[in-house]
Each structure stands twice: as structure tokens, then as C-alpha cells.
Amino acid sequence: MALAVHTPGAGDFASLRAEFELPDSFSPDVLAEAAAVAGDPADFAGGRVDARHLPLVTVDPPGAKDLDQAVLIERRRLGGFRVHYAIADLAAFVPPGGAIDREARERGQTLYLPDGNVPLHPPELSEGAASLLPGVERLAVLWTIDTDAGGEPVAVRVRRALVRSVERLDYDTVAAALVAGDPHPSIAALPQLGRLRRDLAVRRGAVEPQLPEQEITAAEDGGWVLTLRPRHEVEEWNAEISLLTGMAAASIMLEARVGVLRTLPEADDGAVGWLRRSAEALGIDWPRDATVAELLAGLDPARPASLALHAGTTRLLRGAGYTAFDGTAPQLATHAGIGSPYAHVTAPIRRLVDRFATEVCLAVTRGVPVPDWVRAALAELPELMSSSDTRAARVERACLDQVEAWILAEHVGRTFRAVVLRAEQTRAEVFVENPPVLGRCVGTGFPESGRITVRLTAVDVEKRRVAFERA
Template identity: 45%
Template structure:
């Protein structure tokens, strides 16, 4: 019997028993590693958010082989139609996953909100929960729009929209921001891969607000206890802001000096090519995110600038290593107990582990998309496409004399982003010609449709 089998076989459900509360999960339809379940209710003029997070710490003995291996991995790495899990499948997609109709151990946050959505109190404890439904985003959105959700969770869906909307308004008031760029996604459909740009549904934004609320609550608990690890990001520096302001003027939608950048980004309509370019360009303002551990004193930098508040990763322990330690620390602090030594001892090592795994995840994601793009376009070399110029110019490599300037572009059909040789105006719609698409090297190359087809292939 493996360590995982032994842990699962010997696992006991905790008290209290909260299985009478009708929790639900809302995730991509194919997801099996279900980290979060929610139950929302009214309380006087305000609300109570019950947010159950998979109880991973109880399945991973400190210092054991599984603990060591998860520290080596850092997070689940996703590829089209597959994944390299942080935890063994029997755990992450079995005993610890918050499946519908199964009693599960969880860290349950109870967060009380005022009528405007402002948090008043928050605490977390281990408990036994049972989800009554596993919903996909589109399914949940359709139920909410049609008003035909089952009675067991109709109020939770309705309150998700209500609370989510109020939390977005609070985010706007404190200067928080989100990059709502349509996501380029690879899907495996009917035996083959397809690419698409998928804008987020409203329910995804509301769902994200519950997760953000919980991450902010976790940060507050740890800061009050003077021990933990925060997800931090510095505010944009003056040079980045100045450069971006110039870009907004050049593209015809100036960013006024008295408007916070989060508020400005909410005004952008990504259906407009120029404003789509501005949304992509705003990524220059979202840099430098990392993890800040502390023990015994409050660190100087505690804010995640995009959230515009102290924030911690606390809601995805099945897929992300750091969350396991945050949950254990928060539960101990809320119970007035000593924080587990294994959690405190790991704090200094976690930033490096998470940084390495984040870099790997980004490389794998980009490689997967590049491969599918090259495969989809491999039979269309010589074809022309309409494209939106996202940014430019850029240079290929460090030797600018040996490499031509290039501009970042986006094609709608197929859903490809890449580079086109030459200096092109951001926000403009141009005609480009595909001159290379190599699956083995995961590279594609475009040139302006009027230019000679002699470009050197570049990765997209």
C-alpha cells in the first residue's frame, strides 16, 4: 500500500458536521480537482459567505514523501486535454476533491459582509461539508439568467450575482484592477485541438470575487497574527505609467490623470481594435508579483497592487502548493492555537518554489499554444489574414542589426497571437501573410501582405 493509499484509508472526517448546508461548486465542466465550494445566505441586511476549501493538509503528512514531492512540483501543470498534477490523482481528483454528494473534509471560511459587501468578520475552521451540485460556468450562468436553478441552490446563485457585483464596486472604489483580455485557449474537441478566444462570463467574475474576498480575509488573519505568506505586487512605477499614458493618447482613448488605472481599464471595450491593444498594453503595469513570507513582524510591503489590498493565495490547495500552508496557518490563528511548526518552517522556501513552478507553468502553456497554432496553420502558408496590431515594434533577439523589428498581432480566426515583421501601428487592423508554420520548432511567422515573403520564422 502506497503512502497515499494509507493516508486516504486512515483519513477521518472532522467536526463540526456542516453537511446540511447546500454547498455547490462552479468550475470548468471537465474539472475534477474541485478546490472550492460555496454556500451564500442573507443575514439581516448583509450576507454570510460560507466558502469551503479542500482540506489538503490533512492528506499530506509533514516531512513525508508526498510532502517532498509536492514541494518539488509546486503546482499542477496543465496541457491541452491533460495535466501533471501537484498531488496524486486518487487524492486531487478523488478523496480530497469536493465532489457533489460526497462528504468531504474542508477548511470552511465564514465571512460576514455588510449590506454594501464590505467584510465585517472572517474566520476559518476544519469541518465536514457536502456539495449538492457540480456546475460548469455556462451551466450556472444559464440557470441564473433563466431563473430555473433548483431550489436547493437558487439563492446561492442569485446571491453570487448580488455579492459579486457589490465586491466589484468595492474593488473599483479601492483602486483594484483586472486585465479582462479575451483568453486564448486550447480545447480538445472531437479528437482534435482547436483554438479560441473566450471572454469571461459574468458569473466567472463574480466567482472570482468570492475567491479574492477569501484571499484578502486570509491576509488579514495572518497579518493580525504576524505570521504567514502574502501574494504581493508593487504598484506600477512612474516610467511605466508615463509610457502607458502616452500609448492611451496615441490610440485615441486618453487615460485621465484623476482616474485610477483599474477604473480606466474597466472602460476599455476589447471589441474595438485600438482598445484591445490598450488592454494588452496594460500588462506593463502588472509586473513584479511574488510571495512575501513573515514571522514575528509585519513586512514593509504587504499589498498586491492589482487587488489594491493585502492578499494571499488560499483557495486552490489541490493545484497550488502555497495554499496548503496558508490554510493551516489561518485555521490555527483563528482557533487561538499555536501555528504548526511545519508550516512556519516552510515559509522562507515557498517563494522560490512558487516562482520556479510559475515560470514552468507559463513556459508549458506557451509551448502548448505555440504548437497548436503551428499545427493549425501548417497547411495555410501563403494565406492572408486580417489582424489587430497589439504592440510594436519589437526586435528579435539582442542583435538588432541581424534581426528585423516585429510587432505583436492577433488574428481572430483562427484564434492566433503572434508577431509580424515590421513596424506596425498598435490598434490598427492590417492584412498579414503567413510565411512559415513549423510544428517541430513551434514557430510561425507573418509579414505584411504587401511585403516580400522572406521572413525568418519566429515563435508566437
């Protein structure tokens, strides 16, 4: 069991919101524009494919209202799969250069805090008119991707459509239905396609560190509980559908030589060599002909040595960014963590860049010029998204640090079991198992990996800091 917060005053994130200057509402002009554009979907239906007959479903965390994607996976008669992937059509609601557009460029993406989100778009759109809620007609950009029997795409279409999701699912209910042998028909083929795509990812050389994911949830007493977020296979399979679409979008833009990609340079030989030496020190056998992806795929992430090596792989994933191009192919066009060119197009409610990348794909596949307002924005999108990503990461880490400090404030002097993630001569990065806390520990004689006992020596709630020493 994780430790619940009982410290007086715990649960107030107002100071954190003020520190990062997070907006708590939208301006009147943004709200007025949202109210004006959030009309009847039938008013926008002209020129759209009528796809309301497709039994699409959404799969999201429980309670989510900003639903970007709805999916239907069918088996093709000649083998392989057909993926129908409907993405919320934000561009239909956002006048270029208008109040919503300007505000979205300032925000960059939705920020998720334990006591409420800071949305990219006004809730009237993000949780209402634009969200792919079940049982109602919605505007969407419909990707239809056919794959062969091995899961590789063989045909891609992207069109504006009118859709109607039939059900809102979450990861827990989908997983339970699969275990019971009674999956929803619309995603009954998800495990098969998801596994094929995961295998292809390893063959592409995709690198995905399997590190503990901390999650903050509300406690019944009004405080907060810090737990480990379980890794659902369903969530991984669902993510593969998004990645498949993002790779298809990247191919479309690269062929047309216009667009914006999510990019990450390949790790240099020095970083890979360092990781290989780390594996040897951790006692992990790394065959000379095995790639990083193949090695990680064969490890049990629950073992301390495996966990330490996964932590080390983050050194291979530095330098992620966005690459915009118009007229010439970019020098850097791939994402080393995915092992392929890739673009963000599947979360336009929550991320700014997706709206523009989607418009490029729609124009290119229709054989019409990319809209001027899209082309004009391409050059500034990398900087806007980079700044937004940095702020999102800092806010997420600050929330975790704050809750860790609240939880541990009454336990100074207590000892805990921890896993060594990275070790130096007199300090180490450790993962405390209960409560699940990432922290720094001072001491001597740290092992390369394994479990040790640490003592909590200090907690500063105001500065969101905790300190451990080796016990």
C-alpha cells in the first residue's frame, strides 16, 4: 500500500500553479469564439464522408472527457487488418488567427495536474463539441489504414468525416473483457494487431525504457495517494495504433516535402558503448549481434538490474524535438526512439502541433495546396512545442515532488527499501518502492544495481525536496 497524505494543508497546488504562471480560465474573447463555433455537426457536414455506420469506440483512462481518438479494427478477407481511426477535427472549430488559435499557440498542450487540468482549448470544445463522446455525431478526420498479415501498412486514406462513437471504454474494462473472452467486437482484433506492431517496433530498433510510472490519485480523506501506474498491455496496443497513424502521416509529409515531424537523433556510438559497459557491470548478457531494442525486449523490467539498465537507456533518447520543412526534405527525419519517421496527428484536442500536421496530410492526399495559414505556422511550431514540452515536464515533476514531500514529511528518520537506478562514488539515484518515490541518496559503496536500505534524512515541503542516505 502507498502512504496517503495526512499533512495539514496537503492537496493545495495553488502555489505551484502560480509559480509556473498557469492560467486558470480562458479570456472572454476565447470563450465567446468557442460558443460561436460549437454548433450542430450537421452544419459542418458538407463534403465529408458519412462514417456514422462505423461502430467506433474510444479507449482512454477512466473519467477522461477530452476524447481525441475513436477506433475500429477489422480483419481483411484476404488477410491482414483494416484500421479505422477517427481523430477529433479541431481545425473545423478553430478559425485561423482567431482568439482560440492565438491562445492555443500560447499554451501548446493540455497540462495535467492532480487537482485539475489546464486545457489547451476551452472545455466547451475539448470536452464538448469537438470531443468524440459516445452516442453523438462528431466531426472527425478519419484515417483508414490497411495492413498485411504481418501488420505492415499497404494502403492509407485520410478524409474528413462525420462519425458517431458507440461506446466509451477504458483500459481496465477492456483488459477485463479480454481476460473473460468477451472483448468489444470493435477492438477484438486489437491484441493480435498490437502484438504484431510491437514486434515490428523491436525489429525497427525502437527504444522504450520501461521505468516505473508514478501516479497521483485523490485519497478519500481529501489528500493524495502516490502509487505506481500499472502497465496495461491494452494501453501499449492502443498506443501502437496511434504510432501506426503517426508514421503514415510522416510518410505523406515527407513525400510531399512539407510538414512537421517529431524527431530524435540516433544515439552516438559513445552512448551505446556506455550502455553496453553498464549492462556488463549489471551482469546482463548482451549478445554482440543484438540491438538495444532486442535486448530491452528480452528483459524483465521488475528485476533491479533490468530496471537500472532501462534507466540508463534514457541517455540514448536525448535531443527530441520537432522538425518543420517546406520545399526540401529535412536532414533529420526520423525518431530514434520509434525507429521511423513519425508525426503527431492523433491528439489535436490536447496538443497544438497535431492540428497543423493533420491539415498538411489532408491537403496532400487530396492533391490541393496546403493552406497558407498552415504553411505560415510551420516555422514557429518547433519552438512553440519545445517550450510547451519543457513546461509540461517541469509541471509534472513538480507535482510529483510536491506529493512526495507531503507524504514523507512525517517520516523523517524512517528507513525504506529502494532500488539503485544509477550509482556514483558517493551518491545514487534510487527508486524507493513504498511509497514509490524517485530520489537521490548519499553514501558510499553503492552497488551498480540491486536493492538497498535508505534512510530519509530531510524533507522540505516548501521547496519540494526530500533527501536520503544509505542506511
